[in-house]
Amino acid sequence: MSECSHVAELPRPEPVPLSETCPECLAVGSHPVQLRLCLVCGHVGCCDSSPLKHASSHFRETAHAVMRSFEPGQAWRWCFVDGSIV
Numbered sequence: 001m002s003e004c005s006h007v008a009e010l011p012r013p014e015p016v017p018l019s020e021t022c023p024e025c026l027a028v029g030s031h032p033v034q035l036r037l038c039l040v041c042g043h044v045g046c047c048d049s050s051p052l053k054h055a056s057s058h059f060r061e062t063a064h065a066v067m068r069s070f071e072p073g074q075a076w077r078w079c080f081v082d083g084s085i086v
Helices: 023-028 054-062
Strands: 035-038 044-046 066-069 077-079
Touching: 023 044, 023 054, 035 054, 044 054
Parallel strands: none
Antiparallel strands: 035 044, 035 066, 066 077
């Protein structure tokens, strides 16, 4: 794991999740494989193992760099800009 400058920019405490699952998947009837929480705004999106990769799409649309796993028992974070676990 590495520290990146984007972690220091995150709101404290982390944002409240905007949903319990990926709303984009729900809208099109797709099933998310794993969920990710945007640590800037609270958007919940499906991971890159899901067919539609909404967490990555959220990053591309918003430039919100850091997300964390939204799966029970997991707390790791990923920085899209640095391409690393932080």
